[in-house]
Each structure stands twice: as structure tokens, then as C-alpha cells.
Amino acid sequence: MxxxxxxxxxxxxxxxxxxxxxxxxxxxxxxxxxxxxxxxxxxxxxxxxxxxxLTQAGIRFYEVIQPTEETMALVSNGPKTKEHITTLMKEVVGRLESHRTAYLALLELRLEATRRPELRAVLTERVRADLDFNVRNHLASEMPGDADSVLLLYLALNWLIVEHLTLPGIFDERQSLALIKTAVERAIPS
CATH class of the missing domain: 1.10.10.60 (Homeodomain-like)
Known part of the structure; x- marks a missing residue:
């Protein structure tokens, strides 16, 4: 090789x-x-x-969509408010949408993983690591909300991204921004 x-x-x-x-x-x-x-x-x-x-393409996706150091600094050093979390969630959605082909490829890979155990193992390990990383960072940054808040936002925003990339006429930008704000408000109790 x-x-x-x-x-x-x-x-x-x-x-x-x-x-x-x-x-x-x-x-x-x-x-x-x-x-x-x-x-x-x-x-x-x-x-x-x-x-x-296929497996290596799955690994490469996660390299492509990594947040910048500046974004990570905003998590650690930004205000500890729901409004700031909303800003960060908008950044996540925007970053993933800016890598349209990579995200669409990931959707293909996830479907293919249902038939390929090695690919499923790689994607499962990577998604689990990302979720653990996000929960750990959220809790360490002392932002409002708990581990379940992070998981709920992950689930809600991933599907919003799927809608944007596969059926872009469902939600316009104004609706999407409102939905992100609503997701944060509902996922993080006052």
C-alpha cells in the first residue's frame, strides 16, 4: 500500500x-x-x-468538520448563558452545513454501516467519542444545562441539518434560527 x-x-x-x-x-x-x-x-x-x-472516508469526515481553535475558545471562555449556547449551536449548524458534501457522505456511510460491521464499529466509536467530548466540555465549561441537555441538542440539531441539506425548502433561515433558539431553551432548564 x-x-x-x-x-x-x-x-x-x-x-x-x-x-x-x-x-x-x-x-x-x-x-x-x-x-x-x-x-x-x-x-x-x-x-x-x-x-x-468506506471506513477511511468515515474517519476523514470527522477530520474535515472539526471546530476551529477559536470556536473551542468560545466554549471555554465565553459567557455562561443560554444565549451563548444558542450562538455556539448556530456555529455548529453553520459549520456542518458549510461541509455539505461531507455531511451527505456521512449519511450515506451511516446507512452503509447497517450492512458493514467494521464501518459501524468505526462510526459508533467516533460518534460516542464526539458525544463524550461534547458533554465533558460542556460540563467543564460550567455552561447551564447537563449531559442530557447536550444529547438533546445533538439529536435535535442533527435532524435540522439533515432537513437543510436534503430538503432545503422545509425551513427558511429565520425559522431555523428560531428552532435552534427554541431547542436550547427547551433542552436547558432555567
Missing amino acids: RTNPERRQALLDAAIEVLAAEGARGLTFRAVDKQAGVPAGTASNYFANRDEL
Whole structure:
């Protein structure tokens, strides 16, 4: 297997684009090579099989959507208010929506994980780690709310993002912002 990290990352980014555009059935080595603009056969030199490509694309998604250091500083150092949590939740929704193809690829990967135990294990581990990280950071920052508040916001906002990316006419921006605020108000008791 080849080990050029930049090429591998470019191939995984191309795999994410293919997943978003063509779905899991469209994810082939040939499609990834074409999307990445590399010679035919390149992806097969980096990934042993399609399962490995799917699994590595799942890992790559989480690298792509990481919050910036500035955002993490806002969590730690920002005001300890519901209004600030609402601002942070708007940032999360906006960040995930700005990575439209990556999020759509994740939806494809999650469906594919129902049939592929290795992919399911990777995604389960990663989502669990993210949830634990978010709960731990929320509690450590002494923001209002508890662990259940974080989990409720995770569930509510993920579905709002799905609506935006798959059926964008359901909620306009004004409604979405109001729903984020309402989710925070209801998830975090006074």
C-alpha cells in the first residue's frame, strides 16, 4: 500500500465527494480516481478494498468538520448563558452545513454501516467519542444545562441539518434560527 499522506487525503476527500453525489453504490475505485483527477488504479494502491475505503472516508469526515481553535475558545471562555449556547449551536449548524458534501457522505456511510460491521464499529466509536467530548466540555465549561441537555441538542440539531441539506425548502433561515433558539431553551432548564 502506498503511504503518501497528501495523496491519501485527496483520495479520501474525493471518496467523500463521490459518496455525496452518487451514494454508496457509486463509490468505486474508478470513481474516486476520476474525482481526484489521478491515474486509474491509484485508489486501489492506497486502499486494500472498498470496505477499507468506506471506513477511511468515515474517519476523514470527522477530520474535515472539526471546530476551529477559536470556536473551542468560545466554549471555554465565553459567557455562561443560554444565549451563548444558542450562538455556539448556530456555529455548529453553520459549520456542518458549510461541509455539505461531507455531511451527505456521512449519511450515506451511516446507512452503509447497517450492512458493514467494521464501518459501524468505526462510526459508533467516533460518534460516542464526539458525544463524550461534547458533554465533558460542556460540563467543564460550567455552561447551564447537563449531559442530557447536550444529547438533546445533538439529536435535535442533527435532524435540522439533515432537513437543510436534503430538503432545503422545509425551513427558511429565520425559522431555523428560531428552532435552534427554541431547542436550547427547551433542552436547558432555567
